[in-house]
Amino acid sequence: AVYALKVLNKEDLVTTNQVLSTKTERRVLEVVNHPFIVRLHYAFETRDKLCLVMDFVNGGELFTYISRERGFSEDRTRFYASEIILALEYLHAMDIIYRDLKPENILLDRHGHIQLTDFGLSKDAMETQKTYSVVGSPYYMAPEILLNQGHGKAVDWWSLGVLIFEMLVGLPPFYHDNTRLGYEKLLTGAALEFPAGASPAAQGLLAGLVR
Structure with a gap:
């Protein structure tokens, strides 16, 4: 399987006031399971990064x-x-x-x-x-x-x-x-x-x- 890795810099999230929205996105994606909603497979963090492993959707916007x-x-x-x-x-x-x-x-x-x-x-x-x-x-x-x-x-x-x-x-x-x-x-x-x-x-x- 091929996945997409969304990597977020923690310092940037604080600077741009996106901490709450990032937490919201992770919380929602952890509970939803629907064929027309992108799926979160794993989430983990390093000292300075947040990482979300998601479906790879290659058709574009x-x-x-x-x-x-x-x-x-x-x-x-x-x-x-x-x-x-x-x-x-x-x-x-x-x-x-x-x-x-x-x-x-x-x-x-x-x-x-x-x-x-x-x-x-x-x-x-x-x-x-x-x-x-x-x-x-x-x-x-x-x-x-x-x-x-x-x-x-x-x-x-x-x-x-x-x-x-x-x-x-x-x-x-x-x-x-x-x-x-x-x-x-x-x-x-x-x-x-x-x-x-x-x-x-x-x-x-x-x-x-x-x-």
Whole structure:
């Protein structure tokens, strides 16, 4: 078997304030076991390094394919989205909010299936509880995160809607060269412009997720 070794410098983790996110990622990966989530096989440390031995996923990031092809067909989008949904449902059943769904965190294996990776921003949360951390990536953060209103598992479904839109179009729905203006479009309730040629089913799904 071939594995990937993720090596983290302890001093760098402290300097960049990533100690908590690294501990979170290890804790989550130690308990999850799902075909569409990257698997942690071993974890060990040396005097100055933390090492995570994980699945070797050699297909590259979904981001690369979206950028190169500037959007996918609905059939291909549906295929990836269905696997992402299964992974999110599994995490939510374990009371884990992913909170960082974006193309860069989705890898493709040699068979073309997705592998969800990078769990540093994940959060343990019961269905009835809300968390108030402002975390995530631009354009993929739900409005309630940006407004610090408290959030739960629903933020992952909002991010899924953004990702589905991006898979169809090539860019997130509220994208702007100026990130601040992109946030303003998102928070002021700018109308969602559906992808050209999107089926009624796709439009209905996007309208339900990104609202």
